[in-house]
Amino acid sequence: MTEVTGTEANARIKDLVEDIDFTMLTTIDADGNLVGRPMSTRQxxxxxxxxxxxxxHTKKVDEVEADHDVALSxxxxxxxxxxxxxxxxxxxxDQAKMQELYTPSLDIWFEDGLDTPGIALLRVTPVEAEFWEPAQGKIVMAAKMVKSLVTHDTPDDTMSHGRLSD
Incomplete structure (x- = not known):
């Protein structure tokens, strides 16, 4: 596995988070259960x-206010x-931040746009973040995996991995 660190890892995490768009946000409910739901990343x-x-007026907001620890996948x-x-x-x-990030595609959930009662932002500040992706593209990764099936070797350099750093 190829390891990526430092500012390169941080930049790659940002690119992936903004490119993949949808994530599963996991919170902890009042009974201590993990609860996940899809969210669309704005930035x-x-x-x-x-x-x-x-x-x-959502359960996720109640859960975040009770316990700030969350996970994004x-x-x-x-x-x-x-x-x-x-x-x-x-x-x-933050009205200015909402104006910066709002797009018409959000009208599906917020009927009156930024004037929708109770509209808010959820800000997640990462404590730890990691990524995995093909080190040399999907086709090269697939070829190495097929080769591994034939040779019975483990393909150890097919994925690139990075961790958020301060």
Whole structure:
């Protein structure tokens, strides 16, 4: 496995988070159960914070306010690209940031756009983040895996891995 570190890993995580778009946001409910739901990423900013739109009147907001620890799981199955983020979440009511990030595609969930009562942002600040993706592209990875089936060797350099660093 090819290891990527430092600013290269941080930049790659940002690219993947913004490119994959949908993630599973996992929170902890009042009974201590892990609860996941899909969310559409709006941005990973220059500070590394990941931004989503939400409504104040949701269970996820109640869960985040009770326990700020969350996880994000990004998956691009066709591209064999994965990102895992452990972080802390906060509900944010910043009108300027909402105007910056809002797009008409969000009208599906927010009927009155930015005037929708209870509209808010969810900011996830990563504590740890990792990614995995093909080191040399999907075709090369597939060829190495087929070769491994024939030779019974383990393909150890098919994936690239990186970890968020401070």
């Amino acid at each position: 990973m900013d220059e500070n590394g914070d990941i931004w989503f739109f939400t409504s104040d 990004y998956l691009d199955a066709k591209g064999m690209r994965f990102v895992s983020v452990a972080g802390t979440a906060r509900v944010v009511h």
